[in-house]
Amino acid sequence: MFEGGLYPYWIFIFLMMTGLYVVISRDNLIKKIIGLNIFQVSVIMFYIAMGKVHGGTAPIEAAGITVYSNPLPHVLMLTAIVVGVATSAVALSLVVRINEAYGTIEEDELREIEREEDAE
Amino acid sequence: MSGELVERVTTNLPALQIALPLLTAAVCMVIRRARAAWALAMVVAWTSFASAGAILAWVWRHGDISYAEGGWQAPFGIELHIDLLNALVLLVVTGICAIVLTASPKSFDQEIWREHHAKVYALYLLCMTGLAGMTVTGDAFNVFVFLEISSLSSYALISQGTTRRALTSSIQYLVMGTLGGTFILLGIGMIYMVTGTLNMADMAVQLGAVGPNRTVLVALACIGIGIAIKLALFPLHIWLPNAYTYAPAIVTAFLAATSTKVAYYLLVRFIFSIFGAPLAFGALRLDAVLMPLAIAAMFAGSFVAIFQDNLKRMLAYSSVAQIGYMVLGLSLVSVSGLTGGLVHLFNHALMKSGLFLVMAAVLLRTGSVRIEAMAGLGRRMPWTMAAFVVAGLSMIGVPLTVGFVSKWYLVMGAIQAGLWPVAVLILLSSLLALIYIWRVIEVAYFREPPEDAPEVTEAPISLLGPIWVLAGATVFFGIFTSLSVGTASAAARMLLGVGQ
Numbered sequence: 001m002f003e004g005g006l007y008p009y010w011i012f013i014f015l016m017m018t019g020l021y022v023v024i025s026r027d028n029l030i031k032k033i034i035g036l037n038i039f040q041v042s043v044i045m046f047y048i049a050m051g052k053v054h055g056g057t058a059p060i061e062a063a064g065i066t067v068y069s070n071p072l073p074h075v076l077m078l079t080a081i082v083v084g085v086a087t088s089a090v091a092l093s094l095v096v097r098i099n100e101a102y103g104t105i106e107e108d109e110l111r112e113i114e115r116e117e118d119a120e
Numbered sequence: 121m122s123g124e125l126v127e128r129v130t131t132n133l134p135a136l137q138i139a140l141p142l143l144t145a146a147v148c149m150v151i152r153r154a155r156a157a158w159a160l161a162m163v164v165a166w167t168s169f170a171s172a173g174a175i176l177a178w179v180w181r182h183g184d185i186s187y188a189e190g191g192w193q194a195p196f197g198i199e200l201h202i203d204l205l206n207a208l209v210l211l212v213v214t215g216i217c218a219i220v221l222t223a224s225p226k227s228f229d230q231e232i233w234r235e236h237h238a239k240v241y242a243l244y245l246l247c248m249t250g251l252a253g254m255t256v257t258g259d260a261f262n263v264f265v266f267l268e269i270s271s272l273s274s275y276a277l278i279s280q281g282t283t284r285r286a287l288t289s290s291i292q293y294l295v296m297g298t299l300g301g302t303f304i305l306l307g308i309g310m311i312y313m314v315t316g317t318l319n320m321a322d323m324a325v326q327l328g329a330v331g332p333n334r335t336v337l338v339a340l341a342c343i344g345i346g347i348a349i350k351l352a353l354f355p356l357h358i359w360l361p362n363a364y365t366y367a368p369a370i371v372t373a374f375l376a377a378t379s380t381k382v383a384y385y386l387l388v389r390f391i392f393s394i395f396g397a398p399l400a401f402g403a404l405r406l407d408a409v410l411m412p413l414a415i416a417a418m419f420a421g422s423f424v425a426i427f428q429d430n431l432k433r434m435l436a437y438s439s440v441a442q443i444g445y446m447v448l449g450l451s452l453v454s455v456s457g458l459t460g461g462l463v464h465l466f467n468h469a470l471m472k473s474g475l476f477l478v479m480a481a482v483l484l485r486t487g488s489v490r491i492e493a494m495a496g497l498g499r500r501m502p503w504t505m506a507a508f509v510v511a512g513l514s515m516i517g518v519p520l521t522v523g524f525v526s527k528w529y530l531v532m533g534a535i536q537a538g539l540w541p542v543a544v545l546i547l548l549s550s551l552l553a554l555i556y557i558w559r560v561i562e563v564a565y566f567r568e569p570p571e572d573a574p575e576v577t578e579a580p581i582s583l584l585g586p587i588w589v590l591a592g593a594t595v596f597f598g599i600f601t602s603l604s605v606g607t608a609s610a611a612a613r614m615l616l617g618v619g620q
Binding site: 020023029032036039040043046047050072073076079080083086087090091094095097098101102110114117 | 265272279290298305306
């Protein structure tokens with residue numbers, strides 16, 4: 001544990017709520033995706049903080065070292081990072097297509113266009 | 121000697137459920153030819169279905185199958201673990217995948233450019249990989265990985281719809297789905313923090329020793345919210361109607377019958393196998409949250425469905441209601457309640473994919489999914505509309521159909537729990553289903569088509585065959601219930617720790 005107590009977890013919660021707030025409050029789709037990324041990264045930080053053992057080194061066997069950090073959560077996050085990248089890629093390509101089809105990526109304008117479409 | 125061979129083959133089948141569609145998806149991307157990709161996907165899907173049948177038969181006779189991926193033994197390695205519960209879900213998922221795929225070529229011809237077919241089949245197989253993977257795995261982190269594989273491919277599949285609305289629906293689902301997936305990841309991390317393991321069976325043992333502390337309860341809440349989003353449990357369902365309405369018809373039939381079902385399986389697995397009913401319903405009172413939401417879903421979904429002019433959208437809202445029935449069964453925390461929920465998973469997959477395939481056939485022949493445009497179809501597409509009537513009756517819960525069987529167990533579960541009002545509400549909400557199904561039947565059978573209506577012929581046999589397999593199954597399993605109810609009730613007993 002760090003001297004500062006639980007502060008990595010405070011940072012994680014702060015980032016997570018920031019991400020969630022951006023997803024909910026922003027109308028611009030790119031900003032929404034950035035919020036989604038912040039949200040995902042916060043959980044990655046949570047795993048990293050969880051695997052860190054105070055005073056531990058990288059988990060490579062060497063003479064004279066007895067305390068290692070837990071490598072498993074760190075390895076898991078490699079997969080989560082890949083998932084995050086893939087999600088961003090799919091999301092951004094959808095945004096490109098939306099921009100081509102509607103001429104805007106502002107959600108309130110998209111909603112307005114769709115409402116007019118429904119009214120017809 | 122041959123018995124030994126059968127054992128060696130069968131216990132290795134779970135790995136094949138993941139490896140086969142995953143590798144074939146890559147091959148589909150390479151071969152590029154629409155019909156060749158379809159033929160290849162067909163071979164894979166039907167092989168998966170056959171091996172899921174073999175797995176279920178094996179589990180019934182010999183007990184659980186455990187497969188250590190890469191030879192690394194659990195709890196350290198990744199384990200694929202199959203018991204009666206996921207063997208049943210696997211059979212449903214692969215079966216629907218195979219049947220819907222069989223019906224796909226004509227409908228895809230209409231809605232998607234030929235050049236893109238091979239890629240769409242690759243996505244379809246990837247989605248199938250994710251769904252089968254979530255079902256067979258015994259490792260919690262693996263669940264997240266496969267969840268994202270199936271989710272990402274389904275976002276791409278939904279965006280293939282013909283109108284530009286498919287794009288906005290897809291990104292709406294992507295945002296919601298990613299939030300859900302990340303919540304599940306967070307919950308799994310918290311359990312790992314407490315137990316130090318990712319193996320589901322080992323987690324359950326360790327959590328039993330730890331007892332209900334704050335971290336465990338927050339983990340359950342995070343996982344519950346995450347799965348509820350993927351499951352489209354009211355009021356977290358807002359992505360579902362748009363995604364189902366604007367996706368290509370075949371994709372809708374596929375996703376409606378499989379992806380929410382696997383999410384329901386995950387909810388059952390996490391609550392009953394990992395956290396345990398005492399913790400989920402004693403320490404956290406999850407039933408007090410889930411039951412009102414389930415009942416609200418049953419009524420809100422059916423009620424909104426009544427006022428839809430679009431057949432696809434109507435069926436999508438009906439799905440929201442049917443998910444309510446499944447969750448209601450779970451929240452009763454009794455053998456008959458949970459049996460009802462699991463049987464409804466099986467039954468709803470059959471009837472909803474059947475109804476959506478009927479919708480695909482109507483769209484193929486008339487070019488519209490508006491209920492108004494279906495006037496007179498009862499005479500012009502008699503076989504297609506007859507299948508709609510059969511599956512629709514099942515949706516209402518008429519005896520001799522599967523819908524009746526699942527409602528019977530749900531009502532029994534409610535009465536056994538002493539919740540008479542809930543039993544009455546189940547019956548009342550079925551009446552709402554009667555109204556929205558009747559609206560379609562009335563237009564199709566009792567309204568004359570307008571003078572200038574285009575000439576409409578019966579659906580092609582490639583669509584009609586799968587439709588009638590599903591419609592026939594809703595009747596068959598409504599009479600011979602040993603497969604669905606037998607497996608579901610044995611699984612429910614196992615999950616609740618009650619003897620035979």
